[in-house]
Amino acid sequence: MAASLGLHCHHYHVAAAAANPLRKAAKQALSSLILKSSKPHHHHSCCYNSDSVGAKEIRSPDLVALEYADLNLFDKISGELGHVRIRQHVNPLSSSFSVPAQVPDWKEVFRDPTLPLMVDIGSGSGRFLIWLAKRNPDSGNYLGLEIRQKLVKRAEFWVKELALTNVHFLFANASISFRQLVLSYPGPLMLVSILCPDPHFKKRHHKRRVVQKTLVDNIISHLVPGGKVFLQSDVLDVALHMRSQFDAESDALQHIDELDPSVPCDSDGWLLDNPIGIRSEREIHAEFEGAKIYRRLYQKRT
Numbered sequence: 001m002a003a004s005l006g007l008h009c010h011h012y013h014v015a016a017a018a019a020n021p022l023r024k025a026a027k028q029a030l031s032s033l034i035l036k037s038s039k040p041h042h043h044h045s046c047c048y049n050s051d052s053v054g055a056k057e058i059r060s061p062d063l064v065a066l067e068y069a070d071l072n073l074f075d076k077i078s079g080e081l082g083h084v085r086i087r088q089h090v091n092p093l094s095s096s097f098s099v100p101a102q103v104p105d106w107k108e109v110f111r112d113p114t115l116p117l118m119v120d121i122g123s124g125s126g127r128f129l130i131w132l133a134k135r136n137p138d139s140g141n142y143l144g145l146e147i148r149q150k151l152v153k154r155a156e157f158w159v160k161e162l163a164l165t166n167v168h169f170l171f172a173n174a175s176i177s178f179r180q181l182v183l184s185y186p187g188p189l190m191l192v193s194i195l196c197p198d199p200h201f202k203k204r205h206h207k208r209r210v211v212q213k214t215l216v217d218n219i220i221s222h223l224v225p226g227g228k229v230f231l232q233s234d235v236l237d238v239a240l241h242m243r244s245q246f247d248a249e250s251d252a253l254q255h256i257d258e259l260d261p262s263v264p265c266d267s268d269g270w271l272l273d274n275p276i277g278i279r280s281e282r283e284i285h286a287e288f289e290g291a292k293i294y295r296r297l298y299q300k301r302t
């Protein structure tokens with residue numbers, strides 16, 4: 001069932017590129033430019049600078065557009081929303097984000113609200129989840145939780161434009177609203193992803209990070225047996241912060257290479273490959289700048 005939510009859908013991605021020779025050629029041309037223009041480096045916070053590498057020919061937003069070219073979102077910009085300017089971080093502990101999101105009528109937001117659910121925490125622009133929902137129209141529902149309302153509005157605008165009935169975005173502080181939302185969902189919770197969460201670098205701001213004990217407990221208790229948690233970050237400290245909390249739950253969770261030793265991990269236990277088959281936006285930007293992505297994939301014990 002995890003496959004139906006996109007965990008094993010790498011072939012979709014490859015097939016999509018192969019089916020469109022122009023896109024494939026463009027991708028190859030871009031890749032060779034990137035190889036020429038970007039120098040790998042691993043400084044933690046480098047990727048949160050907007051102008052760090054000397055890539056003259058290509059910028060990472062072009063790569064985002066290319067990665068999600070199949071969605072044809074270029075021309076789908078709402079006049080009402082206009083250009084969406086986004087502040088880098090919000091403070092999720094501020095009182096303005098402490099109000100729980102209203103639980104939707106699931107029948108209104110999903111055509112079949114009994115399908116297995118994937119929740120993406122901190123869904124950003126939403127393109128990642130929209131891409132998965134479009135690839136898997138009948139096998140799963142996709143819920144994005146995002147604390148920046150403008151991003152949610154634009155993502156929902158795209159969902160309507162694309163007439164997708166298996167993906168929905170909610171303006172929500174996941175730390176406050178996750179439990180109530182998944183508790184009320186009529187189908188099984190199959191997959192939770194937390195991709196490149198805001199790093200909140202300063203130690204005194206670590207409490208603003210989204211992965212905290214309560215959220216971990218809520219994820220574990222609401223996942224179905226066999227359900228999965230996928231984490232990643234391009235910031236090692238953030239990845240370790242998430243990992244230590246999920247590794248500590250080994251009574252409930254197993255890392256995927258324990259179950260399937262053929263899954264390639266490096267010597268520190270980070271997954272070598274993206275298991276989803278599509279990269280998140282932050283992941284595209286970070287890889288463009290030469291960063292490593294630290295990934296973990298857990299399965300709830302049956």
Ligand SMILES: C[S@@+](CC[C@H](N)C(=O)[O-])C[C@H]1O[C@@H](n2cnc3c(N)ncnc32)[C@H](O)[C@@H]1O
Nearest residue numbers: 092122124146147173174195196198280281282
């Ligand atoms: C660095 S971005 C990554 C976006 C996307 N996951 C990606 O990989 O491209 C982190 C996102 O998490 C959102 N976020 C941060 N704290 C959150 C919270 N407590 N609840 C929901 N979303 C949150 C931010 O607004 C931002 O859009």
